[in-house]
Amino acid sequence: MGRGTLKRTQSMIENLRVAAVQFEPSMFAKDANLDALAALVEEAAQGGARLITVPEMATTGYCWVDREEVAPFVEIIPGPTTDRFGAIAKQYDCHVVIGMPERDADTDLYYNSAVLIGPDGVVGVHRKTHPYISEPRWAASGDYGHQVFATPIGRIALLICMDIHFVETARLVALDGAEIICHISNWLAERTPAPYWISRAAENGCFLIESNRWGLERGVQFSGGSCVIDQNGKVLASRDDGDGIVFARLTSSPMTADSPRAAFERRRPDKYLQLMTNPFTWNPLEFLRLYGISPLSAGQSSKVMVVQLRRHARTSVNLDQIEAVITKVMEHDKPSLIVFPELSMSGFEGTVPVAEPVPGAATDRLVRLAMRHGVYLVAGMAEAAGEARFNCAVLAGPEGLIGSYRKIHLHDEDLPWASMGDSWRTFDTAIGRIGILIGYDALFPESARVLALSGCDVIACPSALAGRFTGTHPGSAIRQSHPIPVSADPFHWHHFRVRAGENNVYFAYANRFDPESGRLGESGVFGPDTFAFPRREALVHDDEATATLLIDTGNLDTPYPTNVVRNKDLLKMRLPHHYAPLIKQ
Numbered sequence: 030m031g032r033g034t035l036k037r038t039q040s041m042i043e044n045l046r047v048a049a050v051q052f053e054p055s056m057f058a059k060d061a062n063l064d065a066l067a068a069l070v071e072e073a074a075q076g077g078a079r080l081i082t083v084p085e086m087a088t089t090g091y092c093w094v095d096r097e098e099v100a101p102f103v104e105i106i107p108g109p110t111t112d113r114f115g116a117i118a119k120q121y122d123c124h125v126v127i128g129m130p131e132r133d134a135d136t137d138l139y140y141n142s143a144v145l146i147g148p149d150g151v152v153g154v155h156r157k158t159h160p161y162i163s164e165p166r167w168a169a170s171g172d173y174g175h176q177v178f179a180t181p182i183g184r185i186a187l188l189i190c191m192d193i194h195f196v197e198t199a200r201l202v203a204l205d206g207a208e209i210i211c212h213i214s215n216w217l218a219e220r221t222p223a224p225y226w227i228s229r230a231a232e233n234g235c236f237l238i239e240s241n242r243w244g245l246e247r248g249v250q251f252s253g254g255s256c257v258i259d260q261n262g263k264v265l266a267s268r269d270d271g272d273g274i275v276f277a278r279l280t281s282s283p284m285t286a287d288s289p290r291a292a293f294e295r296r297r298p299d300k301y302l303q304l305m306t307n308p309f310t311w312n313p314l315e316f317l318r319l320y321g322i323s324p325l326s327a328g329q330s331s332k333v334m335v336v337q338l339r340r341h342a343r344t345s346v347n348l349d350q351i352e353a354v355i356t357k358v359m360e361h362d363k364p365s366l367i368v369f370p371e372l373s374m375s376g377f378e379g380t381v382p383v384a385e386p387v388p389g390a391a392t393d394r395l396v397r398l399a400m401r402h403g404v405y406l407v408a409g410m411a412e413a414a415g416e417a418r419f420n421c422a423v424l425a426g427p428e429g430l431i432g433s434y435r436k437i438h439l440h441d442e443d444l445p446w447a448s449m450g451d452s453w454r455t456f457d458t459a460i461g462r463i464g465i466l467i468g469y470d471a472l473f474p475e476s477a478r479v480l481a482l483s484g485c486d487v488i489a490c491p492s493a494l495a496g497r498f499t500g501t502h503p504g505s506a507i508r509q510s511h512p513i514p515v516s517a518d519p520f521h522w523h524h525f526r527v528r529a530g531e532n533n534v535y536f537a538y539a540n541r542f543d544p545e546s547g548r549l550g551e552s553g554v555f556g557p558d559t560f561a562f563p564r565r566e567a568l569v570h571d572d573e574a575t576a577t578l579l580i581d582t583g584n585l586d587t588p589y590p591t592n593v594v595r596n597k598d599l600l601k602m603r604l605p606h607h608y609a610p611l612i613k614q
Contacts, residue, residue: 042183042208042236042279048078049275051255051268053244056090059102063088065272066127067113073274074121079182082240084255085128085157085190085213086141092247093130096139096167103132103139107151111144119148124180126187126240128213130168131156138169143187143213145178153178155187159195159602161215174607177205186235190214193229194599196474196531197304197608203233203293204610209279210237218560220505220515221254222267224522225531225559227500231262231524232474234290236279243270243507253507260290262500262522270506287440287496287547289524292472297437298612300453301475303482305608309600314590317484323457325484325595328582331365331460333487334358335539335576337552337569338369340493344376344383348394351408354575359402362577365460366405370541370552371468371493372420374410381446382411384418387433392423399425405458407537409467409491411447420447422465422491424456431456434465438473442493453479461486461582461594464534468492471528471538475611481532486582486594488532490525492540495547498524512562520568523553530559533597535580542573554578557594 050069054062066083073081085091088110093099104110106129114125124147131142131154140156141164156171157164175198177186186202186209193199193212202210210230216223221241230237236259243253256267257277261284265277284291308316318324336354341347351369358364374391375382385391391410399406405426412421412435420436420443435450436443453476455464464480464487471477471490480488502521509515529536534557542550553576556565567576582594590596 041181043281045079045182045279046077047080047238047257047277047279048073048076049238049240049255049257050081050083051240051243051253051275052084052087052272053242054087054090056092056246059089063110063113067117069272069274070114070125071117074117074123076274076276078276079123080185080209080238081123082126082211082213082238083128084240084242085143085215086130087127087242088129090246091215091242092163092249093167099130099139099167103130105134106131106142106144106154111146111151115146115150118146122148124152124182124185126211126213128189139167140171141168141189143189143211145185145187147180152180153187155189157189157192158198158604158607159191161191175201177202177207183208186210188212190216193225194531195603196478197603197611199229199233199235200474201607201610203235207235210235212237212239214239214241216241216252216254217249219252219513220502220507220509220521221252222256222258222264223254224527226256227258227262227264227522228524228527230258230260232289232292232472234260234293236260250507250509252509254505261288264500287494289472292438292469295438296473296475298614300437301479301612303479304475304611305605306482307603307605308482309597312589313484313595313597314584314588325462326457326459328461328486328584328592329459330579330581330583332362332577333366333535333537333554333580334362334364335368335537335552335554335569336370337540337542337550337575338373338573339543340370340373340541342376344374344391347374347376348391352398355398355402355404355406358575359404364404364577366407366487366489366537368489368537368539369406369408369491370539371409371491372411373491373541374408380442384411384413386414387412387421387423388430392425392430395423396425396430400427400429403427405460407465407489407491417448418446419450420467422467424463424465426458431458434467436467436470438470438476440469453483455480455483455485464488466490468494471525477528477532477534481534481597481600485534487535487537487580490536490538492538493548494540497549499551514562523551523555525553526555526559526566529555529557531599533557533593533599535594544571552576
């Protein structure tokens with residue numbers, strides 16, 4: 030078992046027929062589960078599927094209390110279960126991914142495992158690296174890392190359920206050439222296909238085959254929604270509840286310059302070194318104030334607003350527009366932070382923005398507005414610095430010009446005129462620690478991760494991205510507990526909601542509105558917990574408009590973090606010892 034050596038290509042997977050099996054196993058009924066799974070897998074194989082997945086822990090059920098309870102049902106791999114499905118794989122010349130509890134013969138440790146089986150037997154095993162809350166009762170954390178297996182039908186990676194919460198896992202296998210991610214899960218607590226699944230496929234340019242279980246087990250409601258997702262985040266096929274099979278054919282889809290998938294080739298690994306650290310394993314309030322150098326502010330309740338608008342050809346008109354918006358909203362909404370789109374201050378000549386120095390006349394006007402209204406402002410502009418030009422965002426506040434950030438990841442439209450920025454920037458303000466990304470930066474999951482590891486409470490993202498970063502949901506028959514939504518939703522998936530939740534930050538995404546050039550806006554302010562319902566967010570739809578969210582970056586009077594943006598629960602569970610490939614040039 031190990032990483033393959035083939036380079037990433039589309040040739041082996043083009044027109045590959047695949048199947049995701051959805052199944053509700055029964056606890057203490059392993060033999061019956063295996064019979065039912067074998068029948069479903071064989072049906073999928075007879076239907077022409079050459080790659081078939083079944084859910085996490087599908088052979089036994091999931092909600093085990095301890096090692097003693099699950100002990101009668103664990104197996105060594107290879108063993109009877111893999112032999113049984115190996116016979117099906119051999120008969121139909123296909124590959125099958127099985128979720129099962131594994132026993133290590135040398136250590137007697139148990140693992141939540143996924144095994145890839147081909148016509149010649151076991152191809153490889155993935156042991157879940159990021160256990161969910163229930164699994165430490167009986168399972169050890171996986172010790173195989175994140176592997177890609179070279180097969181005759183393509184380069185395949187395996188991830189299990191919570192593994193995919195972490196941007197690093199799917200990125201690691203994508204960098205190792207994965208074409209298909211087989212993600213098997215016992216996903217719960219939201220309507221599916223889950224936004225995390227869609228984002229991981231889209232930002233890594235991988236097909237994702239998702240087998241999730243459904244049904245109720247020990248009071249836990251699982252979400253179903255098994256599906257197949259293409260490299261651009263499009264759900265090709267899915268089912269809601271019930272046992273069954275989802276078929277799809279993998280066909281390469283066009284890649285646009287603004288798609289998350291296109292951003293993959295423009296990574297800046299030299300800027301991601303902080304990914305190898307894990308500061309939130311310590312009390313972050315103590316860690317961040319170490320040596321008295323960068324303590325977090327006390328934080329507070331504040332209103333954050335994003336403004337979605339068009340950009341005009343003259344700088345003066347853009348600045349007038351910004352001033353008019355600020356004057357209007359400060360009369361009624363009274364936000365503490367307003368974020369405007371990328372290059373929203375700058376006019377343009379042809380396709381090239383008109384650049385000005387920072388500080389300079391444009392920033393002076395922004396500062397006067399911030400000081401007059403007692404508000405923090407983030408706005409994009411083209412910066413002139415000697416002979417160089419930068420795509421820049423400035424932060425002004427009641428105290429004056431606080432700082433600026435130069436875009437690190439350049440889009441096609443930036444390349445003819447802009448130089449790459451060199452460093453991430455964070456700024457401490459009364460409302461909390463603010464980091465800035467600009468548009469295309471945010472398509473790289475490493476960018477927001479670095480800012481989150483720096484202790485940001487809020488990421489402000491002026492943007493001018495084209496294309497869609499959202500997806501709808503028709504509604505689910507799964508009986509989720511209130512207040513988890515099950516109804517139809519035009520914004521079920523929003524890529525930048527995922528960015529907020531996976532980093533435990535507020536994400537203020539202010540996108541340009543210009544439908545003639547494919548810029549659809551879809552701006553919003555998103556809360557730091559993806560699974561908090563009702564959602565803590567405010568969205569702008571298809572118009573020039575604003576959205577405002579009340580945020581809280583404060584902490585109770587205790588030396589320990591009591592706010593998710595300060596504690597960053599998900600970041601604590603990262604495993605940097607696996608992440609070295611993310612920073613290799």
